[in-house]
Amino acid sequence: MHDGSGRIVVQNLTKNFGQVAAVQNLSFQVEPGSVTGFLGPNGAGKTTTLRMLLGLVTPTAGHATINGQLFHQLENPARVVGAVLEAQGFHPSRTARDHLRVYCAAMGMPDQRADEMLNLVGLGSAATRSAGGFSLGMKQRLALATALLGDPQVLVLDEPANGLDPEGIAWLRTFLKAFAASGRTVLISSHLLAEVEQTIDQVVIISHGQTMYYGQLDELRRSQQSRVIVQPADPNKLVAALQEAQITNVTPMPEGRVAVVGATVQQIGDVAARAGVALYGVQEEKADLEQLFFRLTSGQYAAPGTQLPPPGQGQPQQGYAQPVGQQGYPPNQAPPQQFQQQGQQSGYHQPPPGYQPGYQQQGTPPGGWGPPPGQPPTGTPPGGWGPPPQQQQQYQAPQQDQQHGGNA
Numbered sequence: 001m002h003d004g005s006g007r008i009v010v011q012n013l014t015k016n017f018g019q020v021a022a023v024q025n026l027s028f029q030v031e032p033g034s035v036t037g038f039l040g041p042n043g044a045g046k047t048t049t050l051r052m053l054l055g056l057v058t059p060t061a062g063h064a065t066i067n068g069q070l071f072h073q074l075e076n077p078a079r080v081v082g083a084v085l086e087a088q089g090f091h092p093s094r095t096a097r098d099h100l101r102v103y104c105a106a107m108g109m110p111d112q113r114a115d116e117m118l119n120l121v122g123l124g125s126a127a128t129r130s131a132g133g134f135s136l137g138m139k140q141r142l143a144l145a146t147a148l149l150g151d152p153q154v155l156v157l158d159e160p161a162n163g164l165d166p167e168g169i170a171w172l173r174t175f176l177k178a179f180a181a182s183g184r185t186v187l188i189s190s191h192l193l194a195e196v197e198q199t200i201d202q203v204v205i206i207s208h209g210q211t212m213y214y215g216q217l218d219e220l221r222r223s224q225q226s227r228v229i230v231q232p233a234d235p236n237k238l239v240a241a242l243q244e245a246q247i248t249n250v251t252p253m254p255e256g257r258v259a260v261v262g263a264t265v266q267q268i269g270d271v272a273a274r275a276g277v278a279l280y281g282v283q284e285e286k287a288d289l290e291q292l293f294f295r296l297t298s299g300q301y302a303a304p305g306t307q308l309p310p311p312g313q314g315q316p317q318q319g320y321a322q323p324v325g326q327q328g329y330p331p332n333q334a335p336p337q338q339f340q341q342q343g344q345q346s347g348y349h350q351p352p353p354g355y356q357p358g359y360q361q362q363g364t365p366p367g368g369w370g371p372p373p374g375q376p377p378t379g380t381p382p383g384g385w386g387p388p389p390q391q392q393q394q395y396q397a398p399q400q401d402q403q404h405g406g407n408a
Contacts, residue, residue: 005184006032006080006153008053012062015048015209022048026064030202032153035176035186037200037217039193041297045209046189047085050158054083056204062364066154078107082147087139087163092132096123097396099131101150107150108158117145123170135164142384152186162190173199197289207297220292228260228268229253231281242268242274257281 009029015023023045030036040046049277051057053064055071063070066081074080090099100114121141128365131142136368138162155176161169176199180186190196203220205213232238235256242250243261247268249261260268265284272279358405 007068008064008066008154008185009068010049010053010062013049013052013059013064015045015057016060016062022051022209022396023059024207026209026211027062028204028211028214029203030185030187032185033180033183033206035188035199036203037187037196037203038206039196039203039293040190040206044206046206046295047158048186049206050083050085050156050184050189054081061176076107077148078103078150078152080150080152081154081156082150082152084140084143084160085112085158086126087136090131090139090178092141094129095128096131096134096145097127100145103146109149113149115279117148120148121145122168136393137165140164141168141324152184155179155187157186157188159190160188161190161195165168166290167196192261194288203289205293205296211348212296219290221286224292224295226261228263228265229281229283229285230257230258230260230268230272230279231256233274233278233280238272238277238309241277241340245271247271262399276351394401 009095010026010028014021026045026049038046038049048057051062052059053066053071071077071081073361091317094102096118097114100117103109104111104113115124115127118127121140121144123138123145126138131139134142140160145156160176161172164172171362173195174206176186176188178200185239188196188200189231197217200217202215203217204211209248224368230238232320234260235252239250239252239259241265242248242258247263251259251261252398253259265282269279
């Protein structure tokens with residue numbers, strides 16, 4: 001059991017790459033004894049933030065500390081922080097055991113620690129195999145074993161489930177929860193939202209390099225209104241009764257169902273009972289982490305037309321915003337006829353009016369035409385070979401006709 005040290009504090013962290021602000025005034029705190037998810041769209045600044053925390057990138061402003069110290073101030077960083085940002089950096093001809101023994105020597109750990117960690121992550125039987133032949137999932141396990149060598153207080157993992165099979169993901173989930181339950185700190189970044197939801201206790205969601213939410217996952221769920229779908233015997237009568245009870249966010253749905261936002265299942269059941277309306281089905285739809293994520297990140301980098309409707313509007317799930325027209329043209333209007341795509345090859349010109357490619361001029365082949373006998377030759381045709389004269393004349397390009405005065 002650790003003593004509870006290992007708190008991560010990110011305060012007003014900012015990083016600019018030239019004119020690009022990758023991280024903007026980011027602040028959050030990760031407490032020992034919990035698994036914290038660090039989530040955001042691609043390009044939101046997650047990896048840059050983790051690199052600043054681990055001393056790999058210098059912040060433009062602000063700071064990120066572990067146990068109140070910057071990473072380079074830690075006396076023996078590998079005994080305090082275990083980190084996996086990429087499952088790479090293994091010597092391809094070195095065995096898994098020898099890879100870990102090198103790190104054991106650097107940390108002052110006994111060689112037996114290497115075998116203990118290989119067994120822990122499920123690579124005991126592959127200890128003598130070269131890392132160059134490992135699958136992506138096996139490399140992820142070896143990287144995690146490396147991070148755990150120093151018995152750290154803090155684990156920082158970027159996409160730790162990448163490449164793992166379902167059994168490996170389930171093992172990782174159980175391990176991280178047990179690691180945090182011993183009083184240590186876990187910070188993980190992942191795009192597998194459904195899996196992260198089963199693992200984390202608190203969450204940090206960022207977008208465009210800024211904090212959109214930081215706190216307990218349960219609090220985030222409670223802050224969002226749920227929707228209840230009911231199947232009443234008389235939809236119109238139930239809607240009228242709900243509105244009379246000041247429950248106004250009610251939307252009729254297909255097949256006689258009714259969607260209600262802002263009321264609990266018990267409240268709806270009480271209203272239906274007083275109105276004498278039988279309910280044949282009741283389903284409460286609570287927002288999962290994926291839905292909450294999309295709402296908070298506002299569809300950063302989403303393709304046009306894929307933005308979700310705002311929460312609490314009672315709109316059907318299949319409703320989407322109208323696609324945004326291309327920049328410079330009104331929506332649903334084609335570009336002008338003289339428009340030409342950019343990036344055309346040098347020397348390209350529009351064909352003359354009335355020009356059609358030869359394969360459209362061909363029409364029905366002349367009578368008696370057929371392919372040459374035997375198999376068509378491969379490689380370079382023999383000298384003097386060519387298509388039949390009539391076909392050659394038919395496929396002459398217009399410019400060649402003009403060049404020869406039309407006397408082909």
